[in-house]
Amino acid sequence: MPILEIECPICAEVLELTDEDRAELSVGDVIVCDSCNAEMEVTRSGEGEDFELDLLGVLTVCPGCGEEFDVTDEMLAAAPLLESPDGSQVSVVECPHCRAKIELEFTEGSDAE
Numbered sequence: 289m290p291i292l293e294i295e296c297p298i299c300a301e302v303l304e305l306t307d308e309d310r311a312e313l314s315v316g317d318v319i320v321c322d323s324c325n326a327e328m329e330v331t332r333s334g335e336g337e338d339f340e341l342d343l344l345g346v347l348t349v350c351p352g353c354g355e356e357f358d359v360t361d362e363m364l365a366a367a368p369l370l371e372s373p374d375g376s377q378v379s380v381v382e383c384p385h386c387r388a389k390i391e392l393e394f395t396e397g398s399d400a401e
């Protein structure tokens with residue numbers, strides 16, 4: 289059975305979608321990355337490799353107040369980026385509920401831009 293491999297735009301984890309998975313997905317459905325909880329909306333679902341996702345955001349649980357919220361692309365673009373001594377990058381976003389500063393760590397998986 290052919291498997292479509294999709295790289296998560298946030299953490300570069302490879303998500304595998306079988307034909308069966310694809311059959312259950314239609315445009316507008318949301319896929320959640322197993323490893324970083326990024327939410328991606330299916331924007332195209334055709335034959336074979338004809339498949340596209342749009343990043344919606346990353347579902348994050350605030351360690352301060354326990355509320356869930358979405359970290360969107362815009363929030364990440366606006367978030368200050370800190371570099372840890374070990375080379376990993378940390379984005380600092382603010383919880384919309386309690387204003388706690390939350391550090392999000394993303395592994396840079398893409399070497400080809």
Ligand SMILES: [Zn+2]
Nearest residue numbers: 296299321324
């Ligand atoms: Zn991910």
Ligand SMILES: [Zn+2]
Nearest residue numbers: 350353383386
């Ligand atoms: Zn909070």
